[in-house]
Amino acid sequence: MVLSWRFFLDRIPTRDNLRRWNIVFLDGLLACVYCEAVEESVNHLFLHCRVVMGIWSNLMRWLGITFLMPPILYIHWECWSMETRRKRLRKGFWVIWRAAIWVIWIKRNHRIFRNVLMEAEELVEEIKVLAWRWSLSWLNIPTCLYNEWC
Numbered sequence: 001m002v003l004s005w006r007f008f009l010d011r012i013p014t015r016d017n018l019r020r021w022n023i024v025f026l027d028g029l030l031a032c033v034y035c036e037a038v039e040e041s042v043n044h045l046f047l048h049c050r051v052v053m054g055i056w057s058n059l060m061r062w063l064g065i066t067f068l069m070p071p072i073l074y075i076h077w078e079c080w081s082m083e084t085r086r087k088r089l090r091k092g093f094w095v096i097w098r099a100a101i102w103v104i105w106i107k108r109n110h111r112i113f114r115n116v117l118m119e120a121e122e123l124v125e126e127i128k129v130l131a132w133r134w135s136l137s138w139l140n141i142p143t144c145l146y147n148e149w150c
Contacts, residue, residue, distance in 0.1 A: 003105075004098060007042060008074050012105070015040035033111045045108065046073055052104055054120040059100060059127065063093070095138060099131035 006012050013021075015030045016039055032040040034051040046052060047069055060066055067079045080097045081090060103126050110116040118126075 004077075004101065007046065007101060008077070010042050012042065014042055014045055017042075033108050043072055046101060046104055047071075047076055051120055055100065055104065055123050055127070058120065058124045059096065062124075062128070063096070091138075092135060095134050096127070096131040099134060100127045103127045103130060 003012075010017065015032075019030060030039045032038055032044055032049050034045070035049045038044050038049070047056075053069060056069065070076050070079060077097060080093045103123055107116075107118055107123055107126075110118075
């Protein structure tokens with residue numbers, strides 16, 4: 001939860017924030033670690049990077065939902081929140097959204113610090129597994145196998 005709010009408030013150490021906070025960077029190191037085309041910011045990294053957009057598209061296709069990619073992360077959260085009126089299903093969408101943000105951030109750090117790069121499909125599968133594990137503990141759903149949950 002706290003991490004989500006740090007994302008919303010733009011208080012995570014993305015490359016543009018590190019530069020703004022006067023952490024020294026070489027010019028070439030400001031680019032997004034996924035696409036290497038645009039300066040890394042919260043909204044680019046979690047919404048508008050072509051790699052990450054593929055992740056969101058895959059997740060929305062899996063869930064059977066569609067909406068246009070909003071300009072900022074908070075509105076993206078709201079889109080996921082408004083996708084259903086059923087409270088239990090909405091909580092499930094929130095778990096998946098948080099898992100996606102978490103995995104995108106963790107894999108970004110793995111790319112920087114361990115030089116490990118994963119394909120979008122691998123990231124989506126990791127998001128699904130993490131969301132399933134979190135759902136079992138947070139949503140008090142009966143124990144179920146991963147395939148049943150999917």
